Amino acid sequence: MCPYKIDIDDLGFPIIKDNDRIYITNSHHKIKIPVLDENTALFLGIMWGDGCITNNNLAKANYDWSIRIVEDDKLFLQSLLKLIKNIFYIEAHVFHYKVKYEVKFNSKIIYHILNKQFKFPDGEKKDRLHIPLQILKDPSLSKNFLKGLFSTDGCLTLSNNYPRITLSSASFEFIKEVDKLLKKLKFRPNLNVYNRKVGNKLFNIRLNGYEQVRLFYKEINFIGDKLPKLEKTLTAP
Template identity: 30%
Template sequence: MVAKSEIIANCLNNLENFAEFIGILLGDGSLSRYKSNNSQRMKITLDSREKEYSRHICNLIHMLFYIKPEVLYRKKENTADIVLYNRRIISILLDEFGMASSPKWNRAVIPDLCLNKRLDLAVLRGYFDTDGCVVLTNNNGIAYVRLEMKISPSPMQKQLIDILEKRGFRFGVYDIGRGKVRVQMNGKTQLNKWLKLVNFHNQRHIEKVSKYFKSKAHS
């Protein structure tokens, strides 16, 4: 069994990967403690068709925490849950690194550690890869692109918006009800800036961006 101190040291020695993993958890993940049976669970929910990205997340978890998670497929749904029942690792994330337990509504927060240096960009990548979308539209034969992500009311909401502002992105923030917002970045210039600073690890986004550039080349 790997010591708790060794796991923490390994995360600190792989900070960019750790920050991306934190972004993934904040996007489509959850950390839960159940008092009824004294158990703990980490869960990341994905589209089951995103097998390459699922492997990427599993590899991140194994590299950071020296453990392989389970991948559970829901019958009759295009959904896969990457789950880990490990009290020590979940305790590290909650108690040592300052993550918030579920529910994320009004509680989710990016740990201060991941707001330093270039780590904020890795957090953005992890969050967008799981909870963002690349939207392509066609107006009279002209291709348009925009990046969108929805953020629930929480300290994380302001933190993500602050990161975008600090990094010089141009974007709009739109209230979509109950304190939740949609952040929207329009056009090729913002996409190119995103590709340069943040990029994607989710093949679904990569394929859409490739489709956009191919359509521009033929327009």
């Protein structure tokens, strides 16, 4: 696929271009001009899973245009840091909190690209997530978006030699969009509702059985430590 240009001229503030880099006035922090390709789609899927951006009002007040992703998978973490550097030429910071790691970087440009171009919600994500229209138009972008999403919010289980891949979300409309996208990609997902004892309802999508799991491995797959677990499941006697 050919990468798609991302519109950086309609973010609400002037951007200075310097060859293949861009930056804002009074900033020496230059980033690579981003394009929407398979790597960016993967990053977006990760953001929609475990990422967040600061509430817009707080970001303006504190000039804190931070992008954060929380994970507990070291192998995933290594891939994510390389991905961010590859897409944006940014060295993200890593903070360790007991069993979790937070990947964080600050960029007003990337913040607004996520928020304005791809409609990623600032602050609370629940019931505000939607798959970007740009992703839905291209099968390759869709698959890489789903790879990032399942690598963060998905899980693989094996019970009585029966494998299952599950994706969970508290946002019903979003999980319905994922269900529809998987069907478009020739999967047969099952959509379920789980009533938790504490908290809101949880909605999940399940890909059941070896046929669906093999198709997932071929078309979408994981990054991080879920990948070797999936490969072991599919090669076990």
